Amino acid sequence: MYARAEHGISRANISDNALKVLYRLKDAGFRACLVGGGVRDLLLGREPKDFDVATDAHPEEVRKVFRNCRLIGRRFRLAHVYFGREIIEVATFRAPHEDSTDDPDLESDDAGSRQALVEDGRIIRDNVYGTIEQDAWRRDFSINALYYDISDFSVVDYTDGMEDLKEGALRLIxxxxxxxxxxxxxxxxxxxxxxxxxxxxxxxxxxxxxxxxxxxxxxAPARLFDEVVKLFHGGHALQTFEMLRHYDLFQYLFPLTEESLEHEEQGFPITFVANALSNTDDRIQSGKGVNPAFLYAVLLWEPVRHLAEQFMDDGVSELPALQRAGGQILAEQARFISIPKRFSLPVREIWEMQPRFEIRQGVRPLKLLTHPRFRAGYDFYCLRGRSGEALEDGCEWWTRLQEVSEAEQRRMAEPQGKSGRSKRRRRRRKPAAT
Structure with missing residues (x-):
């Protein structure tokens, strides 16, 4: 245990609502601690994204303490305490799942069995309650098994997590x-x-x-959707991508993309995904919004583009080729990661807008400006240009079109020949910077 003077956590850096939950549980006679990433980030001098609470109160007991509480989950029974848009998650200390097994006298709570259910080494259900020390040893990483105890403001450490924090080591328990x-x-x-x-x-x-x-x-493919968003929307998308490929994990998430990335084009590596993820990191670090639809459009673009080119080589025009390729790749990807329809539809819109950016004369460019997904499609188009596709000065033209007056927009889009569409070229790679 590390006493108050031995660590740098201050209540001033803890959410007021998290403190309310901790103190109210303590006043009700329960032990209450901050746990997990919130404690880890506070010790590292970072600002936590959220605060989780661990307690010896069972879920039903937590609900009796808080009117603004809702119990969720079957695999892991949790209490969510609502304060407007902020949710404080409260979990009961859990025991190792192997201690639950087949005791016929083991009581059930109001939500059903407290027994852990394990199949092929995998935990299917885990609602076996225990002590804080048991809870610590069943967590995943030592640096996530640190508890800030509101009763005496100490940090409780059973797994040498504090030492791992000092050494910068990520160790499984x-x-x-x-x-x-x-x-x-x-x-x-x-x-x-x-x-x-x-x-x-x-x-x-x-x-x-x-x-x-x-x-x-x-x-489950549905579970992996959220995990991928967490992986790439944490502000370190490019490094995460590189680590996933280093450990051969990316192939299990996006096998079609991995296959595309293994091939060079005209002697140069495919850089679109890396450039797009670097751009995502820049947006997050600048406080700008990011969208899962754009992320998945990026991660699946290479296989879509390759398949669309095959269709075009067989005589299919560009937009129908993209539509067919997009539908086919999304259907295949669903075997690995299930993308909800509210995101898969915008993904397809981003892809199918790309040929429209090559049309720069007549009324169609002005209509494209009013498309609800224009900004995402435009950003995607510019990333393609910066990654070596033969888009010439297209991004600059569209950037200027957004900056000038309506009269100047009409002038820029005036027909200047038989066709306002730039000629489609094979992908061209720029030499890598030296």
């Missing part, structure tokens, strides 16, 4: 192979945390990832 088999998504979390924090992965964890990466094939 327990046998990495066992922990990855319990939940293969932990491999993605390992990459995400290592990229986000700049920590080095423990060698045992690295070996486990290399050996067990194919377990990701068994994770």
């Amino acid at each position: 327990g046998d990495p192979e066992v922990r990855f088999r319990e939940d293969p998504v932990r491999m993605l979390r390992a990459v995400r945390f290592a990229s986000k924090l700049g920590f080095r992965l423990d060698p045992a964890a690295e070996q486990g990832i290399v050996k067990l990466g194919d377990l990701l094939e068994d994770v």
Whole structure:
């Protein structure tokens, strides 16, 4: 345990609503601690994105303390305490799942069985409650198993997480192979945390990832959608992408994209995905918004483009080729990651807008400016240009079109020949910077 004077956490840096939850649970006679990423980030001098609470109160007891509380989940029974748009997640201390097993006298709570259900080494349900020390040992990484106890403002550490924080080490608690088999998504979390924090992965964890990466094939596609957004919308998308490929994990998420990226074009590597992810990082660090639809449009563009070119070689015109290719690639990708319709439709719109940016005369460019997805399509088009596609000065033209008056827009779009469409060319690569 680290006393108040031995760590740098201040209540001034903790959400007021998280403090309300901690104090109210404490006043009701329960032990209440901040836990996980919030504690880790506070110790590192970072601003936490959210605050999670761990307690010895069972979910139903938490609900009795807070009127603004809702119980969620079957696999992990949790309490969500609502304060307007902020949600404080409250979890009950859990025991190791192997301690639950088949005790016929084990009581059930109001939500159903408290027993953990394990199949093929994977935890299917985990509502076995225990002590704070048991809870610490069943968490994934040592740096996420630190507790800030509101009763005395100490940091409680059972797994040497404080030492790992000082050393910049990301270490799994327990046998990495066992922990990855319990939940293969932990491999993605390992990459995400290592990229986000700049920590080095423990060698045992690295070996486990290399050996067990194919377990990701068994994770529900719907669950992987959210995990991918977390991976690439944390402000370190490019480094995360490179680490995923380094550990051969990217192929289990986007196998069609991985296949496309393995080939060079005209002697130059394909840089579109890397450039787009670097741009995503810049937007996040500048406080600008990012959208999962744009992310998935980027990550799947290379296989869509390749397939569309095959269709065009067979005589299909460009837009129908893109439409067919987009539908086919999204259907194939759904076997690995399920993209909700509210995102897959904008993804297709971004792709199908691309040929329209090559038309710069007549009324169609002015109509394209009013498209609800114009900005996303335009950003995508400019990224293609910066990545070596033969778009000539198209991005500059569209940038200027948005900046000038309506009269100047009409002048820029005046027909200047038989066709206002630039001639389609094969993809051209720019030499890599030296």
